[in-house]
Amino acid sequence: MTGMSDPEETVKKTQGTFDAPLAKPFPKARSGGPQPGGASLIRANEFSVFYGSKAAVDRVTLDIQAGKVTAIIGPSGCGKSTYLRAINRMNDLIPGCGTAGVMSLEDQNLYAPDVDVVALRKMIGMVFQKPNPFPKSIFDNVAFGPRIHGLSERGTLAEIVERSLKRAALFDEVKDRLDHNALGLSGGQQQRLCIARAIAVDPKILLMDEPASALDPRSTTRIEDLIGELRGDYTIVIVTHNMQQAARVSDMTAFFYEGRLVEFGETDQIFTKPRAKETEDYITGRFG
Amino acid sequence: MRGMEIGTRKLFNRSFTFVSIVSIVFMALALVVLLGPIFVKGSSAFVFRATIEHRELMLERFDRGDRAAIEAEAARAEAARKPVFDAIRGFEARLDTADVDFRRRYRGDFNELKDLALQLLGPMPGEEEPVLLRRQYGQTRWDRAKIRLHGILFAEEYDYSDPSKMGVKVLKPRVERFRGTSLEPVFGELERGAEDMLRPRLAWYWRFLFDESYDSHFFGGIWPEMLGTIYLVLGAMLFAVPLGIVTAIYLAEYAGESHFVSMLRTCISSLAGVPSIVFGLFGLAFFINTLQVSQSKSVLAGALTLAVLVLPTVIRASEEAIKAVPLTYKEASMSLGASKWRTILTVILPAALPGVLTSIIISMGRAAGETAPIIFTAAVSVGRPLAVWQTLSQPTPALPWNIYNLATEHQAIDEIRHVQYGMVLTLVALVLILNLTAIVMRARISKKLRG
Numbered sequence: 001m002t003g004m005s006d007p008e009e010t011v012k013k014t015q016g017t018f019d020a021p022l023a024k025p026f027p028k029a030r031s032g033g034p035q036p037g038g039a040s041l042i043r044a045n046e047f048s049v050f051y052g053s054k055a056a057v058d059r060v061t062l063d064i065q066a067g068k069v070t071a072i073i074g075p076s077g078c079g080k081s082t083y084l085r086a087i088n089r090m091n092d093l094i095p096g097c098g099t100a101g102v103m104s105l106e107d108q109n110l111y112a113p114d115v116d117v118v119a120l121r122k123m124i125g126m127v128f129q130k131p132n133p134f135p136k137s138i139f140d141n142v143a144f145g146p147r148i149h150g151l152s153e154r155g156t157l158a159e160i161v162e163r164s165l166k167r168a169a170l171f172d173e174v175k176d177r178l179d180h181n182a183l184g185l186s187g188g189q190q191q192r193l194c195i196a197r198a199i200a201v202d203p204k205i206l207l208m209d210e211p212a213s214a215l216d217p218r219s220t221t222r223i224e225d226l227i228g229e230l231r232g233d234y235t236i237v238i239v240t241h242n243m244q245q246a247a248r249v250s251d252m253t254a255f256f257y258e259g260r261l262v263e264f265g266e267t268d269q270i271f272t273k274p275r276a277k278e279t280e281d282y283i284t285g286r287f288g
Numbered sequence: 289m290r291g292m293e294i295g296t297r298k299l300f301n302r303s304f305t306f307v308s309i310v311s312i313v314f315m316a317l318a319l320v321v322l323l324g325p326i327f328v329k330g331s332s333a334f335v336f337r338a339t340i341e342h343r344e345l346m347l348e349r350f351d352r353g354d355r356a357a358i359e360a361e362a363a364r365a366e367a368a369r370k371p372v373f374d375a376i377r378g379f380e381a382r383l384d385t386a387d388v389d390f391r392r393r394y395r396g397d398f399n400e401l402k403d404l405a406l407q408l409l410g411p412m413p414g415e416e417e418p419v420l421l422r423r424q425y426g427q428t429r430w431d432r433a434k435i436r437l438h439g440i441l442f443a444e445e446y447d448y449s450d451p452s453k454m455g456v457k458v459l460k461p462r463v464e465r466f467r468g469t470s471l472e473p474v475f476g477e478l479e480r481g482a483e484d485m486l487r488p489r490l491a492w493y494w495r496f497l498f499d500e501s502y503d504s505h506f507f508g509g510i511w512p513e514m515l516g517t518i519y520l521v522l523g524a525m526l527f528a529v530p531l532g533i534v535t536a537i538y539l540a541e542y543a544g545e546s547h548f549v550s551m552l553r554t555c556i557s558s559l560a561g562v563p564s565i566v567f568g569l570f571g572l573a574f575f576i577n578t579l580q581v582s583q584s585k586s587v588l589a590g591a592l593t594l595a596v597l598v599l600p601t602v603i604r605a606s607e608e609a610i611k612a613v614p615l616t617y618k619e620a621s622m623s624l625g626a627s628k629w630r631t632i633l634t635v636i637l638p639a640a641l642p643g644v645l646t647s648i649i650i651s652m653g654r655a656a657g658e659t660a661p662i663i664f665t666a667a668v669s670v671g672r673p674l675a676v677w678q679t680l681s682q683p684t685p686a687l688p689w690n691i692y693n694l695a696t697e698h699q700a701i702d703e704i705r706h707v708q709y710g711m712v713l714t715l716v717a718l719v720l721i722l723n724l725t726a727i728v729m730r731a732r733i734s735k736k737l738r739g
Contacts (some may be wrong), residue, residue: 090623095544118625126623132616135639135737145624148634183738194620201624 041066041235042087042205047101049082049091056082058259059101064252066204069227069236071250071267073243075282079259080239081129084207087237088124089117105205122149125198125234129210131190133182133197138165138174141182141193145201160200168196169226188219195226199234206230208238212245224249243283247271255279323716330713333706337430338491340365341410345425345507350499361487366413368484373412375474376402382470397465401440405478408436409485421503422700428507430488432703437482441475496710504670505694505707513711515673516587516684517656517718520666523591523679524598524655529648531595532602536644537632539603540610560600565660567597572664587679590666590686597661598651605650609643610636642733649726653719659688669693687715 040063049057057079064070072080082091089110091097103110110120122145133141142161151157161178165171170192174185182193191211198206208227212220227236227249240246246253246267253270255263255278263270263279274280340361346352379398383391410426411418418424427433443462446455463475478485499509543549571593575581581588613636621631637644659667667689674682694701694708701708 088623090619093619093622118627121623121625124623126619128616128619128623130616132614132620134617134620134635144621144626144634148621148624148626148630181736181738197620197624 039066040064041106042237043102043104043107044083045102045104047086047103048099049079049086050098050100051094052096055259057086060256060259060261062254062261062264064235064237066235067232068251069231069238069249070252070254071246072237072239072254072256073241073246073282074256074262076241077258078256080256081209083256084209084237084239087205087207088121088126089115090126092117122201123203124205124207125201125203127191127194127198127206127208127211130214131187131194133185133190133193135181135183137179138182138185138193139178142196142200145197149201161196164196164200165193167199167230168192169222169229170196186219188215188222191215191219191223192226195223199230203234205235205237208236210239210241213241220245243271255282257282326709326712326716329706329709330711330716332431333496333710333713334493336491336493336706337488338493339426339428339430339433339486339488341426341486342428342491345428349502349508350495352495365485365487368481369409371477372405372409372474372481372485375471375477376405377412379469379471394466394469397462398471400443401462401466401471404436404440405474408433408440408478408482422506425507427486429706430486433482433486433488437478440478497714500673501670501707504698505690505704506700510687510690510707510711510714512671512673513685513687513690514714516667516671516686517688517715519587519674519676519679519684520590520594520662520686521652521655523587524594525648525652527592527595528598528602528651532599532647533606533637533644535599535603536606536610537637540607541628541632541636556600556603560604563660564597564658565663567593568661568664570596571661576665582681585664585666585668585683586681587666587674587684588681590662590684591679593661593665594655594658597658598655601651601654602647605647606640606644609640609647612643613639639737642730642737645733646726646730649722649729653722656722657688657715657719659692662686662689667693669697687711687718691715 042064044060044062046059046061047057048055048059060083072084074080085091086099086103087105087110091099099111105120105123109115134144136144139158139161142164143157146157146160151160162171162175165174170189173189174180174193182190185193191214195206195211212223215223224245227238230236231251238246238249250267253265253267254261255270255274255276257278263274263276265275270279271283274283340358343353343358344362347355347358379394380402383395383398406412406423406426408426411424427436441462442459443465445458445460447458448455450456461475463472466472466475493509496509497514498511500511501508501513539549539553543552571589575589575592576584576586581592617635617639618631621635622628626634666683667686668683669685669690671683671685674684691708691711694704694711698704
């Protein structure tokens with residue numbers, strides 16, 4: 001049974017080998033106002049994610065810039081979702097998952113032992129592939145985040161819910177039935193509700209894991225429009241299968257292949273003048 | 289490989305259908321055969337033809353009914369009985385003064401007859417009140433009265449005329465023993481006038497459920513048993529539900545997958561199959577003798593034992609329900625910055641609620657019906673309804689145990705079969721209602737969750 005000896009242990013030991021200033025606590029999340037573009041916000045340095053002994057993300061070095069929409073594209077199983085989930089440490093939920101290298105947010109290592117995951121996730125909202133509203137009312141769904149962060153005053157909550165729903169372009173459709181079960185909404189509405197839920201805690205960053213792949217074309221368009229509206233206010237990282245979508249919504253594009261970052265650059269450049277052969281093959285549809 | 293012939297396949301399919309239909313019909317029959325008599329006999333505890341004695345009992349013991357009307361009716365019944373009582377009194381007086389031969393001939397038969405008559409009609413006015421409550425009243429139920437009357441009219445004798453056979457039981461008119469005496473007309477009067485003497489009338493005795501029992505279930509209802517069962521079930525749930533849910537959460541969310549945990553799971557599943565009498569003995573040995581939660585049997589000890597009995601069911605079913613909650617809920621909650629226990633409390637448990645509730649209610653049904661675990665830990669055959677604080681130290685009657693107790697240990701079970709069947713019906717109805725509640729609640733909450 002030695003072959004099955006805990007890979008988690010060996011992986012975790014590699015944490016913190018990169019010496020960055022780690023000990024200071026996270027700054028409070030700023031309100032979702034415009035952030036200065038261009039400055040790098042999420043920085044990965046030789047960052048790897050392992051499932052057991054297999055590297056799903058392999059020594060990726062990537063700077064994601066504040067205030068921009070960054071698309072991560074690549075064929076299935078290339079590690080793009082794993083990379084995305086590493087940013088808010090959702091991979092912690094998966095048993096046997098470990099990391100190496102450094103992933104830092106504003107120069108703070110996210111995988112340092114003293115990181116408060118709750119504060120981290122409050123700063124980084126996430127939207128999932130399948131709409132996943134809670135089986136609660138629309139209001140309770142959006143108010144869930146503020147509530148767990150200690151807000152209980154009904155008036156303030158109602159304000160936040162309304163603002164978030166308006167921001168997610170859903171308010172007009174649901175304003176008369178905020179107390180209805182969220183699962184009664186259509187798929188596209190559910191996904192926008194999930195976006196509203198994510199921005200209700202006032203994050204700096206929104207991670208979107210193929211947010212439109214389970215939706216019909218019209219709902220997809222609405223989600224893409226919404227991403228366009230949110231651009232600038234939030235730093236958005238979107239994983240997508242759909243290259244047209246990446247070209248439409250993103251400023252920057254990263255191409256992942258078999259766990260490695262193959263190419264990263266301005267979206268226009270990637271789609272018109274890719275430098276790497278693999279990128280060109282993928283975006284011209286020769287594989288993937 | 290060659291496929292099966294079409295004909296063979298059809299035959300196989302048909303034989304499956306046939307076997308399953310037969311087994312379903314068989315189960316349905318078993319249900320009818322089982323539940324039919326329970327319902328019919330059990331309902332006779334609630335709806336029956338009650339005599340004036342029943343109404344008098346209700347008036348005197350529970351202060352129920354229209355006093356004036358009942359007393360007037362009792363007086364009429366008394367008037368109808370007067371000739372019988374007079375005849376008995378007259379014959380008794382004669383026996384005291386008659387010669388030895390007369391006494392030898394009639395004393396035994398007369399005493400038997402008088403005893404039977406008093407059991408049918410109650411004590412004679414003016415005589416000393418019997419100590420035993422059941423002798424203070426005549427037959428309260430007309431069906432029992434008719435059997436008694438038959439016993440008066442016909443005596444059991446044994447026919448030994450064939451020396452090669454055992455004695456054969458024969459019924460002979462009792463009147464023949466008193467041919468030519470002043471008691472002879474009494475039999476005719478009883479046969480003709482029994483209805484006037486007892487005045488049967490249809491009664492709807494729903495308070496059977498809520499009345500205390502008198503004279504070890506001879507009269508009254510089954511409230512002590514009901515209350516005891518309710519205490520035991522609620523007490524068991526008080527311990528089993530929090531423990532079970534916490535353990536289920538631990539197993540589903542925190543324990544992970546090690547050899548130790550899978551062994552733990554196997555142990556819990558095996559515990560669910562342990563015979564309940566073993567739990568009874570465990571309860572006696574552990575809760576009463578070792579922990580000494582009470583000096584002797586008590587509701588507390590019984591509830592603890594039942595809690596241990598249902599704990600595996602609650603744990604496994606709740607664990608399954610928690611595991612069935614989609615991972616996406618958990619992810620959504622965690623991605624918003626909720627801590628793990630917060631996620632469990634606000635997202636996972638509410639979504640798992642239908643399954644958890646179902647397991648709890650089915651466990652309640654199980655706890656209500658279990659006999660063996662409470663034999664040594666909580667149950668007694670006769671008792672008064674307990675106050676809540678008494679449950680810490682006092683034993684209680686309980687429906688399943690008292691059904692068994694009446695059937696096997698009661699000195700006059702033939703007289704009170706209706707009480708036993710009433711208890712059975714009540715218990716079956718209780719368990720049925722609990723299960724129905726589980727189904728309805730599950731459907732409602734699932735619907736609410738689905739939106």
